[in-house]
Amino acid sequence: xxxxxxxxxxxxxxxxxxxxxxxxxxxxxxxxxxxxxxxxxxxxxxxxxxxxxxxxxxxxxxxxxxxxxxxxxxxxxxxxxxxxxxxxxxxxxxxxxxxxxxxxxxxxxxxxxxxxxxxxxxxxxxxxxxxxxxxxxxxxxxxxxxxxxxxxxxxxxxxxxxxxxxxxxxxxxxxxxxxxxxxxxxxxxxxxxxxxxxxxxxxxxxxxxxxxxxxxxxxxxxxxxxxxxxxxxxxxxxxxxxxxxxxxxxxxxxxxxxxxxxxxxxxxxxxxxxxxxxxxxxxxxxxxxxxxxxxxxxxxxxxxxxxxxxxxxxxxxxxxxxxxxxxxxxxxxxxxxxxxxxxxxxxxxxxxxxxxxxxxxxxxxxxxxxxxxxxxxxxxxxxxxxxxxxxxxxxxxxxxxxxxxx
Numbered sequence: 001x002x003x004x005x006x007x008x009x010x011x012x013x014x015x016x017x018x019x020x021x022x023x024x025x026x027x028x029x030x031x032x033x034x035x036x037x038x039x040x041x042x043x044x045x046x047x048x049x050x051x052x053x054x055x056x057x058x059x060x061x062x063x064x065x066x067x068x069x070x071x072x073x074x075x076x077x078x079x080x081x082x083x084x085x086x087x088x089x090x091x092x093x094x095x096x097x098x099x100x101x102x103x104x105x106x107x108x109x110x111x112x113x114x115x116x117x118x119x120x121x122x123x124x125x126x127x128x129x130x131x132x133x134x135x136x137x138x139x140x141x142x143x144x145x146x147x148x149x150x151x152x153x154x155x156x157x158x159x160x161x162x163x164x165x166x167x168x169x170x171x172x173x174x175x176x177x178x179x180x181x182x183x184x185x186x187x188x189x190x191x192x193x194x195x196x197x198x199x200x201x202x203x204x205x206x207x208x209x210x211x212x213x214x215x216x217x218x219x220x221x222x223x224x225x226x227x228x229x230x231x232x233x234x235x236x237x238x239x240x241x242x243x244x245x246x247x248x249x250x251x252x253x254x255x256x257x258x259x260x261x262x263x264x265x266x267x268x269x270x271x272x273x274x275x276x277x278x279x280x281x282x283x284x285x286x287x288x289x290x291x292x293x294x295x296x297x298x299x300x301x302x303x304x305x306x307x308x309x310x311x312x313x314x315x316x317x318x319x320x321x322x323x324x325x326x327x328x329x330x331x332x333x334x335x336x337x338x339x340x341x342x343x344x345x346x347x348x349x350x351x352x353x354x355x356x357x358x359x360x361x362x363x364x365x366x367x368x369x370x371x372x373x374x375x376x377x378x379x380x381x382x383x384x385x386x387x388x389x390x391x392x393x394x395x396x397x398x399x400x401x402x403x404x405x406x
Contacts, residue, residue, distance in 0.1 A: 009034065009049055010084045016040065017047060017079065017090055030057040030160045036090060045078055046093045049086045057160040058087040064159045065091070067131050073124045073155050094155055095147045098140035102215060105314060109215045111254065115286035116311050117143075117154065118212050119279050119304070124156035125208065126275040129201050132166035135159065136199055137184045138207035140214070152313065165200060173270040174198065186234045187220060192269070194238030202267035205278065209260050212282075216253050256285040283307060 009032075011019045017036035026033040031048040038045065050058040062080045069076060079090040098117065102109065109117070121143055128135055135142070137158065146153045161183055165174050177198040182189060184199075188207040193199055214220055222240040227233035246265070250258040260281055267273060286307055287299035294300060301307040 008084075010086065010088070012039075013047060013083060013088055013090060014079050014081060017045060019047075020044065030055060031089075035093065044093050045090050046075075048089045048091075050088075052082060052085050052087055056087065058089050060162070061159040062089055064128075064131075064133055064162055068127065071127045073120070073127065073153060075155055075157065093147065094157070095145040095151060097142070097144045098154075098211070098215075101145065101315070102140065107218050110314060111216070111289040112286045112311060113313050114212055114215045115282040115289075116308065116313070117215070118208065118282045119308060120154040121156075121208050121211070122205070122275055122279050122282075124154065125201075125204050128156065128162075129165075129204070129272075132164050133159070133162050134165050134199055134201065135162055135204050137161045138204050138211065139185045139188050140211055143211075151316070163199070173200075176269050182234055186237050187223065188214075189238075191238065191241050194234065194241065198269060200267075200269040200271070201273055202264055202269065202271055205273045205275075206261070206264040209257070209264055212260070213249065213253065213257060216257065221249070254285045254288065256281045256288075279304065286311075 009019065009022070013019075013036060016038060018039050020035040020037050022034075024032045024034050025046070031050040033046050033048045036045050036047040037043070048058060048061075050056075062077065065074060065077050068074045075091045075094060077089065077091050079088070081088060096104070124143070125135065125138070135156065137160075142156065142158045144155045144157055145151055146155060166172070167174060175198075178196050180196045180198055182193055182196070184193060184207070186194075188210045190199075190203045190206045193203055210220060221244055222237045225233055225236050225240075227236060246258055246261045250261060260278060263278070264273065283301070283304040287301050290299040290301055291297055301311070
C-alpha cells in the first residue's frame, strides 16, 4: 500500500496521543506505523494509520486483538477510532522483530536460541488458533520482542491477512477448497498455499518451520530468484519447494527439524497440529545442543519450563553470569544427572507416498494428540551415556576426597 503523506497524518490522536515523529517506524500492506506519546503520562506507544475505505483491514485487526487481549504475547490496544479520514489503532510499543535481531547478531543464532524462539512462536500460533483464527503471514518480521521487563517475550503482530477458520454458525472447520490466490509471504509459504489450496492451521505451523530453518542456515534454497514478473517468480519458488525433499531441505540441521517438517507436511488441511509435540521437539533440540557442550555430557535444562524461564538470548548475556542464566539458585556446581529420566528419542515410522493435495510423503496412520511423539506410539528407547555417570564418594577416605577436589 502507498504510504500516506506525513502531512496528512493527524498530529494529535483522540486529544491524547501526540505524533512523536513524522518518520514511520514500520509499514505493511495496509497500514503505516508511527510513534506517539501520551501527553498525560509521556509514555510512548505505537499508532497504526490506515486510510479509510482501503479495505478497513485495521478494523478486522482490532477485532482480533480485542478477543485475545488477556493472552501473553499479544500487544494491548490503547485506542481505536476514526479521525481525519484515517482508521487509527494505538497499541503498546514493542521492540525489534526477529529479522532485525537476526541481522544485529551477524545473521547467526545459536541452536538453543532458535529452539527458544520456536517454542514461543508456537505458543503464539496456538493461542491465535484457539480463538478460531489463522494468521496466514507467518514471517520473522511479524514476531517482535517486547521492551524493558518484557524483552525476552515474543509477540505476534499484524493480523491484516488473518482469516477465521471456524464457521461462526456451525462451529465447523471451513471446507477444503482449491483455486485460491497465494496469501502471505512467498518465501515462507507452504506448498499447498502455492498450489491454491485453502490454508489451515498446518500452514501457519509449517511456515514457522521455514523460519527456524532460515535461522539455522542463514537462507532458504529459493531465495535470490530474480524474475521481472512477480507471479512467475512465485511459481518458480513453489516449484523449487515441491522438488526439494525434507532430507535435502534439512541437510546438516538437527534431526528434530527434519521431524518437524515430516510431521507438519503429513497434516491434512483441517487437522489440528500437536503443538505440545512440536514444542517438545524443539526442547529436545536445545537439550541435545546443551549436552554437547557440557563436561558431564548432559543437558543443563531439566525441563522445558526451566529452559523457557531461565535461558537468555545471546544479546542479553553480557551482563549476566552463566549461573544466573541457567539456574534460579546460586549453586555454581553442576547437579548430578538424573538417570531415572533419560532423554527421549523418537523413532520414525516407515513413510509412504499417497495421492493428496500435497503430493508429498505421508504417515500411514493417524497421529495422536498426546504430548509424546505422534510419530511413535511405542515407548522411546532410552540411551545412557557412560560419561554422564557419577562416582559415589560414600566409601572414599578423606585423602581420596581431597585428591578428587584437586
